[in-house]
Amino acid sequence: MPAKHFVNDPTHLVASSLRSLSITNPAVAIDTENKIVYARRRSSQSKVSIISGGGSGHEPAFGGFVGAGLLAASVAGTIFASPSSKQVLAAIEGVDCSQGVLVTVMNYTGDVLNFGVAVEKAKARNPKMRVEMLVVGDDVGVPRSRAGKVGRRGIAGTVLVHKITGALAAAGFGLDEINRVGSLVSRNMVSIGVSLDRVHVPGRALGDASDRTLGAEEVELGMGIHNEPGSGRRSGREAELPALVDEMLRQLLDADDKERGFLETRADKMVLLVNNLGALSALEFGAIVTEVADQLRKTYTIVPARVYAGTYMTSLGGPGFSVSLLNVVDTSLDTDILQLLDAPSEAVGWATAVKGETWDTEENAEVNGSSAPPQLEGAESSNVSCDIEATIRRLRAGLNAVIAAEPEVTRYDSIVGDGDCGTTLRRGAEGILKLLSTSPTDDVVTLLSMIASKVETTMDGTSGALYAIFMNALTQDFKLRSGPAAIADVEFWSLTLRNASAALAKYTPAKVGDRTLIDALEPFVKTLSSTGRLQDAASAAVAGAAKTREMRASLGRAVYVGEESEWRGKIPDPGAWGLGKFFEGLALSAE
Template identity: 35%
Template sequence: MKMLINVAETVVTDALRGMAAAHPELVVDVEQRVIVRRDAPVVGKVALVSGGGSGHEPLHGGFVGPGMLDGACPGEVFTSPVPDQVVRAAAAVDSGRGVLFVVKNYTGDVLNFRMAVELAQDEGIQVASVLVDDDVAVSDSTFTAGRRGTGATLFVEKIAGAAAEDGLPLERVEAVARRVVESSRSFGVALSACTTPAKGSPTFDLPPGELELGVGIHGEPGRERRPMMTSGEIADYALDVILEDLQPRLPVLVLVNGMGATPLLELYGFSAEVRRVLDEREVPVARTLVGNYVTSLDMAGCSVTLCQVDGEMLRWWDAPVATAGLRWGC
């Protein structure tokens, strides 16, 4: 498998050097693998820190900036950051009003962020954390007890990030983040496996002519394999699963997310089918976002995430954000 890299060992630090060069508005500590807003700590504001394995870009480093995360700590590819990284990020961004950790539900992340909470509290930092577990495809999976955390992470970081900018205290920002998690569901499909730099070959075998329904963002197995389906059939399947579980009573935010190698032309075509299904089911759509946001290296495929929102959540969704990966209103 060919990759645009130097050697597998430096993939993450090379990318961080690139982020540092491209984004003077960020402080990138390449050695310690911590990315923070240049203006951190922001006085009077609760800070948000997230992190996780690399390979899902722009998540999380690409979501650091005004209106979203204050700091992020990338681990090795598909590997949790270590507790020291998380504590370092928390210390760099804490203004005294506390730090919320946004954690995707994978065993390594859960353990390391839990340890980071203790270490940060030992340093006198007030910390809360929220677990994102939006993937309805399977309960329990490779690397996960319970549901996996996937596309809803973007909604949590954006909406809770805006709530923090509004000056809410830690316990209320935490409550907003939990509300977003409870209001969100995701489902993903893979048309091809991804290849990690360290392994150099696909992480799983997907026969020609088949797709994996319910795949995770590390290529974890889903619900089933089927002969290739049309984008309309995939939208029907994915939204059946999501809507049965979510049963939305409010308008939804829609994220049509590319896994990495699927062209934007196809993602927009798929989003048309997603909208068709939501119209058929009479689910009102508040906003739609289409693109590569929570990726899985070079996997072909997509995921769809719905988040039902009240007026306050929608206002925080629409609030200004200025990050490398998501930007509007400023």
């Protein structure tokens, strides 16, 4: 894989790429601090706002689809990582909310959790605001038996959902109708990708597990857009274009395939989208589009009603392509799917030209980050009696244990994940330690509130969202139970930890045995409640984390990554292991 880049600093790369959107399209503005792209409002008529986003590296998605007739805003994370809930909340409250907001997100755990946190916080801040979240999954590359509780990943077909829902919003339809049709489109859409090789992420050292290249004669069928391995490798004649397209179309259209038959019926009309993952030349890509169209016509008697071919959702500079097919189903409205796809829009990522008069806009293209909504968290004191010195001492010990374990956690996650779990935990731990040094407090509720805020600003991805939900719920429960007679003893902590765990369960289906951080968290909470001993609870958490070595992943990116035989019995879940180390540090400081 090519490992040379013109821009090697990933932070500068993402920021500069976002700024380019305001340079090429005067109809959008950039909130640089929160990595948000906004469509400028040029009409006094309020309409439903569509918001989407995800990790950077998929350009032109998602920022390139911001504009009239498409998205009202998009939010960007770091490369291949979900944006934080704080960023998403800023986007939700930065658009026109008067007619409601539809938040559209691809089905990846980190995205679902972080966007979910933001949706719930937005509704809590303004109970009159209507916000709905639509999760799109269209990838058939991972069979049902491996997808587990996660379901289908979202890939390039998501762009069609954006275009159709954006057109509905522009036409003045209501939030409920737009959400319903968006869900209908997602259910009637299938996609699959293939790549000649993986890609190198700028700023990442060579040699990561995710950088493992394919053989000279191999291709990866069903590869995900975050460098995840697919359903299998092909070589020889099976890796030649006609055979590859034949297998891809069979996986998309074979209704008898119980593992991948997501289209129960085939509509009379279908839409075809062929997507360049980033590195294919226009010459080669044209040949691919021809092969796909020819096989659809000859083998399946399908002549698509619309064909979209181009670069819509990339995997950085991935040398591959994906194919998406959409049933043209009845919307039960006075406009159909083809009309919605044909509707005018003004976004550089969609294959339409920006109107000439748009270039006359002379407004400043930058949005000051300080104009984003103020943070919810405040330093609220309470009446909870707590040995704050002992609490902070134990907290420091646990955080230092997490930092010490970072290389180990990173090594584990490089094998079974995307390699960022250890660094995410370390960033959070270092941020909280700095907070403890610079913002001292003698109130436990203030301490928890500040930690919750720090987690949201320093930790991204799946881990960040899970810890943010848990810490916000823990803080809220402390506030509800505060009072002159409240004492933060073991019984008090046990109850609040149980309630925070219950709140977390609303946003993730993970249970003990699913190979997640829950395998360390739940034993800790239950043991602390039953024995009242921190040392016993920590031991239970460490034992729970160790047991994940033998578990099959049901959630998270490990569902899609690698062969189980490579790590089963050897590698624990990185998130559970890191959390176990934290609890172990807490307990050692209490001895």
